[in-house]
Amino acid sequence: MAMLRLPSIQVCCLTEKKHKDSSSKSLKFGESNSRTATYRKGSVHQERKPQKVNLEISPHRAVSAVRLMRIEFGGAFADLLNEKGKGSGDNEMGYVERTLGFCTRDLDDRDLRLILRIGFYEIVKLESPSYAVVDEETNSLPSPELEGDDRAQARALAILYSHPVWMVRRWTKYLGREEAIKLMMANRGKGLVVSIVDPQPGETIIDCCAAPGGKTLFMAACLNGKGMVTAIDINKGRLRILKETAKLQLLDDVITTENNNEAYEKVLLDAPCSGLGVLSKSEDMEELKSLQDELLDAASILVKPGGVLVYSTCSIDPEENEEREYDVDSADRYISPEFLTEQGYYFSSPVKHSLDGAFAARLIRSS
Numbered sequence: 001m002a003m004l005r006l007p008s009i010q011v012c013c014l015t016e017k018k019h020k021d022s023s024s025k026s027l028k029f030g031e032s033n034s035r036t037a038t039y040r041k042g043s044v045h046q047e048r049k050p051q052k053v054n055l056e057i058s059p060h061r062a063v064s065a066v067r068l069m070r071i072e073f074g075g076a077f078a079d080l081l082n083e084k085g086k087g088s089g090d091n092e093m094g095y096v097e098r099t100l101g102f103c104t105r106d107l108d109d110r111d112l113r114l115i116l117r118i119g120f121y122e123i124v125k126l127e128s129p130s131y132a133v134v135d136e137e138t139n140s141l142p143s144p145e146l147e148g149d150d151r152a153q154a155r156a157l158a159i160l161y162s163h164p165v166w167m168v169r170r171w172t173k174y175l176g177r178e179e180a181i182k183l184m185m186a187n188r189g190k191g192l193v194v195s196i197v198d199p200q201p202g203e204t205i206i207d208c209c210a211a212p213g214g215k216t217l218f219m220a221a222c223l224n225g226k227g228m229v230t231a232i233d234i235n236k237g238r239l240r241i242l243k244e245t246a247k248l249q250l251l252d253d254v255i256t257t258e259n260n261n262e263a264y265e266k267v268l269l270d271a272p273c274s275g276l277g278v279l280s281k282s283e284d285m286e287e288l289k290s291l292q293d294e295l296l297d298a299a300s301i302l303v304k305p306g307g308v309l310v311y312s313t314c315s316i317d318p319e320e321n322e323e324r325e326y327d328v329d330s331a332d333r334y335i336s337p338e339f340l341t342e343q344g345y346y347f348s349s350p351v352k353h354s355l356d357g358a359f360a361a362r363l364i365r366s367s
């Protein structure tokens with residue numbers, strides 16, 4: 001995707017810098033049949049001081065960011081990127097109000113500016129998707145009303161359930177609103193792991209422990225009709241159900257259950273874990289951990305050089321998660337900081353986040 005360079009601006013807030021850690025050794029991460037994969041290590045350094053930032057962002061993030069900036073500075077920023085808006089008759093304030101789902105004029109001016117600043121920072125620097133940025137505010141600001149035409153209602157649902165508008169429209173069209181809402185609610189926790197995989201149209205992705213298929217379907221929907229998700233699982237019965245569901249959701253053209261053993265750009269290993277409540281005695285835990293290790297080894301050889309492996313569990317047990325040995329690509333670009341551990345993992349807990357417990361590590365194969 002072409003990147004756009006915007007004017008340098010001075011920002012005073014937390015900034016992240018990614019360094020390649022040259023001293024870190026490349027770990028062998030999965031050896032089988034003489035094919036080995038090594039993963040590079042990244043470290044995150046954080047600082048609080050004013051910085052001149054050269055903004056280089058993708059066009060869709062730029063559109064959201066420029067819109068926010070225009071409101072704050074009363075149109076001082078040239079709307080370089082608003083080609084879409086031009087033909088639509090959209091007035092900027094109206095567009096943002098409809099996207100936010102509430103009337104910005106009701107807010108105190110200082111609050112409004114603060115929200116916009118935070119939104120701009122999250123979109124540009126943290127690279128959060130704009131629908132997720134807007135959703136952050138729903139606890140403290142009025143919720144959007146489900147009213148108006150289909151498009152307006154889809155926008156409101158997108159904000160309420162943190163999904164992109166096009167996906168809401170698609171699911172509402174094919175499944176009806178009630179089913180679409182159920183699907184989005186079920187996706188909330190899963191959605192974050194899928195964000196870390198970051199599926200892009202045209203990619204080849206394999207979901208190694210796919211059944212019953214929540215993450216497979218969500219990843220497939222992100223492909224927007226281009227690319228392929230290969231779903232495999234030891235449980236063939238549940239895999240058949242996944243196939244049926246894919247048909248119902250009209251996603252069967254981008255989902256296959258045949259693994260032809262090629263290497264993939266993205267590999268998701270959503271491993272069986274103690275969070276599923278299947279362990280009856282402590283020895284079972286040892287067995288489970290060695291199964292997870294084996295699966296991790298097997299998954300790692302499916303990753304193309306330069307590709308991504310995401311290891312996730314629905315467990316909050318450190319032995320199944322961060323205490324394993326691997327080098328990490330920080331998940332900071334894909335999730336909001338509240339879910340990011342110091343080591344760059346994703347971690348959600350029922351106590352802290354009112355979400356199901358979950359863990360994910362993002363690893364990049366360097367050779």
Ligand SMILES: C[S@@+](CC[C@H](N)C(=O)[O-])C[C@H]1O[C@@H](n2cnc3c(N)ncnc32)[C@H](O)[C@@H]1O
Binds near residue numbers: 210215235238273
């Ligand atoms: C946590 S669940 C996966 C949930 C799924 N990713 C989703 O989002 O709906 C773990 C899955 O791993 C599968 N599994 C267990 N052992 C496996 C193995 N050796 N090979 C492939 N899949 C396995 C189980 O059948 C189970 O469906």
